[in-house]
Amino acid sequence: MTPEARHRLADSLAAARRGGRQIAPPPELPADAEEGYAVGADVAALLGWDRRGWKIAATTAEMQRRLRASEPIRGPIYARFVTAAPATLDHAALLDPIVECEIVLRLDHPLPPRDAPWTAAEVEAAIGAAHGGIEIAECRYPMDALPPTPGILADGAGNGRYVLGPAIPDWRARDLAALPVSLEVDAVVRRTGSGAEAMGHPFHVLLWLAEALRRRGEGLAAGDLVSTGTCTGMLRPAPGQRHIARFGEDCVVPLAFA
Template sequence: MTPAEADVFALLLASARRDGRQVMPPAILPATPQEGYDVADAVAAQLGWPRRGWKVAATTPEMRRRLRASEPTRGPIYARFVQASPAVLPFASLLDPLIECEIVLRLGVDLPARPEPWTAPEVQAAIAGVHGGIEVAECRFPIDALPAMPAILADGAANGRYVLGAEIAGWRDGDLAAMPVTLAVDGAVRRSGTGAEAMGHPFHVLLWLAEALRQRGQGLAVGDLVSSGTCTGMLRPAAGQRLLARFGESCEVALDLR
């Protein structure tokens, strides 16, 4: 894309965000992930919405295949779209929603941009809490007209709404990779998995994200949430459903779609 074309695309996506609507993909789209992330940064700057953290997706080979991604992806979490569990969302306002159960990391210190790479011990020491969460992924492009992944990255990697549950008890000493995660719809379990779906371990996701942002001269801030990728795959919900995600034995996250 030329800079002028990228500006036009960013204006289109920012307008769709403000209006809560979908748009058809234009003829000229980002050709590479770098171009997609450049447009996403421009969209975020135009919106000026406070960011609450970052989402990461495509953390397993199967999810990358389904999402047509060559590597994990990332997008901002906007503070206005984060709610505490139990939550209620009007289904009619959602844009082709997909439900994902995710382990959410909360930072206790900054991980700022710097010249040297981050290490696993450094990013793990930055975690102040681990929560259960439900992501309601949305896309500004209709599901039957989805463009290639660089354009999805420009749309914040299809970021949407987030429901944050309580802190997972014993997360410091327990094995998050082995922790069972389930999603029930109206009382019946429909999806299941473990924390290992998040790149083998949710802490690996944080290291990947810190490095990906560092390479663009960006960082993470104290209090940021990092939604570490779905543990249960994707589920297309319907109006009137009650969704209940369970993370191990101690954490439940509830969402009603009305």
């Protein structure tokens, strides 16, 4: 992208965020993931909103195919869009929303910038809790005009709202990869899956993110949330529906759409 096109796109996406609206993809978009993330960083700087953590998407081959990505992708979670369960959201205020049931990791210890790669043991030790959660993904581009992946990265990887449920009991002693996850809509099970949908295990997602940020000279802070990717695929909600995400038998996350 030319510098002028990059600035125009960042300005347009930031304005769309502030106005809660969508825009048509411009003729010139980021050419690759590096440019996409750079525009996304410009948008975040223009907004100046507090970041609560990171969302990860495309953690399975099927989701990468759908998103036309060659690896997982990341975007910021903004603090203003995190709500504790049970939650009710105004469907009319959302932009082509997609419901995804996700295991959300909360860090108790930072993973700061450093030269040496992170180990799996170090990353796991930084986790303070594993929560059940629901991502309501949104995009500032209309669903019927989605650009290639670099353009989506410029829009924060389609980040939207997040409903944070309770911590999963005994999460450290359990096999989160084998944890059954389901999504009910108006008391009917519509989607099922497991924690293994998140790159084989949610901890693998956190390690991938820590390394992706480390290579850019960035890190993770204590208190950050990491939404590790959908365990149940994607589902479009409708006004008036009541959704319940279940993570095993003892972690329930209710969400209603007004």
